[in-house]
Amino acid sequence: MELASAAPHAATTGLDVVVSSVASDSHTWNLIFLQLLLEELGHRVTNLGACVPDQLLVEHCRDRRPDLVVISSVNGHGAVDGRRVVARLRAEPELAGLPVVIGGKLGISGAGNRRHVSGLLQAGFDAVFDDSTGLGAFHSFVGALPTGRPRLPGAERRSGARELAGARDLSGALALTAAGAGS
Template identity: 60%
Template sequence: MQTTAPGAAGPTRGVPATGLDVVVTGTSSDAHTWNLIYLELLLTEWGHRVTNLGACVPEELVVTRALAQSPDLVVVSSVNGHGAADGLRLIARIRAEPRFAALPVVIGGKLGTAEETTRAWLPRLRAAGFAEVFEESAGTAPFRRYLDTLTAGVCR
């Protein structure tokens, strides 16, 4: 499933033109889509342009789309509890591309199958190259604060 947020072709009334170009994607093993649609709607409401790659996205497709699109941010979401393992493979592939050395890539959702597993994955995911890791229990406030740090320097 690939969609572009409504109004992505041009500025939407009430939405600043300084928003980010964001790629939202699920992981290769996660077939859930409601989380991706929610993120797309949330990011669009916050003034960003979104390309939603959908669920069960192979790592190579994420890299290919990012190379073609040159987004400001990649958001990886997981619901199935395998987000950390899938995320490590994905971030390794993304960071293998020299153009993406500084590309902000974040991951969030259900990263492990048990609470203690999720906490154990956080440092590994950050060390592997994710700019930020969001735990599902924290809600959207930390994600919004992170986005605000990115948009402070964006001028289009």
């Protein structure tokens, strides 16, 4: 009964969020965890699943105009695949301002994966969350995005998301294994 009463509230106040992996990542547990987390926070989630081709993500976002895209990778190729997919999203004028974040295992260098953060931000992500810490920064970023707002032109939405969350300074993570999920 609580779920039924929460649904109308989420429909009017939460964000429309797309959760996706990168094209090379076949893991699903991380995507399910993120979907459940975001839904519990009151957002509506479309989970595109594993091994999502770049063009499918672009077309889905162009057709549905979500408020946020969350890309998660645990196979160690997040930095490489992430740069490519965010370039495709940003190349679409109507998606240029869409807040897009990436998190998880961004490379195969353990603690050295932090070196990918600045490059991914420069490539067009609004925030990057490596796998070295908890979910606090991710919660803060999502919580800072406005809900129930009219759609703004691309560039205005994107710069607003960066300013709201201080995304360039985020060093938080989507440390999904800390939440008890397995690979």
